[in-house]
């Protein structure tokens with residue numbers, strides 16, 4: 001195994017909370033790459049691809065804590081506890097999460113457990129699904145002619161305990177990026193329309209963004225539930241709602257490959273040099 005000295009690393013190891021990005025392995029940060037290369041233990045989520053996990057040394061302990069291989073995901077308390085237990089081993093422990101660990105990733109909760117246990121940690125940001133999807137679907141999230149702001153919201157509406165503030169999201173000059181919203185597409189559509197957002201507002205649902213299997217489903221807010229129920233739509237998927245979606249055809253550059261073909265963007269760049 002290569003011995004890598006990590007920036008900021010102290011003797012005895014520590015816990016690294018690392019974002020793995022949205023899917024395309026080449027969107028991993030260099031820092032995340034080096035940390036994974038010298039990991040002793042990796043606790044990883046279901047959204048982390050096999051390609052990214054292949055960067056982890058073979059002799060490292062790899063623990064799936066998401067829904068993978070037919071297993072049910074571990075409860076958050078169990079993950080927090082496991083992280084603390086592994087942290088006390090004083091090895092290089094990596095908690096690897098899809099996208100960015102601080103955006104709908106419960107990274108904050110896990111770090112709170114480490115703080116309570118008096119363990120050292122560092123956080124490595126990742127490219128969040130909103131940024132990856134926006135780039136690879138050709139939909140800028142802001143644009144001077146279409147949107148002056150953008151909100152990242154969860155569509156995993158906990159309706160009874162925390163009702164969604166639809167009125168706060170009705171401004172037509174604001175782009176909405178909705179994570180985990182597919183199952184609640186009908187509720188999102190009616191909530192936004194009742195709050196005053198036009199049924200003609202352009203929307204995109206992008207599934208498996210930044211991967212070879214990316215697919216875009218484009219329509220209007222009035223059709224959101226229909227788009228979300230398309231049998232071709234695979235998880236994970238993200239919704240982008242707002243006038244910026246009008247640019248999706250003009251700025252479309254990314255060509256997903258057949259299921260079996262890997263992405264070759266980086267290789268193409270190297271070949272061009």
Ligand SMILES: C[S@@+](CC[C@H](N)C(=O)[O-])C[C@H]1O[C@@H](n2cnc3c(N)ncnc32)[C@H](O)[C@@H]1O
Nearest residue numbers: 099100103105128129179180208209236237238
């Ligand atoms: C629990 S959240 C985790 C978000 C992650 N921490 C991030 O920053 O992207 C999972 C949701 O992110 C979105 N997502 C993650 N990766 C995606 C991808 N490659 N394509 C589309 N949506 C994605 C989906 O809405 C999915 O339900």
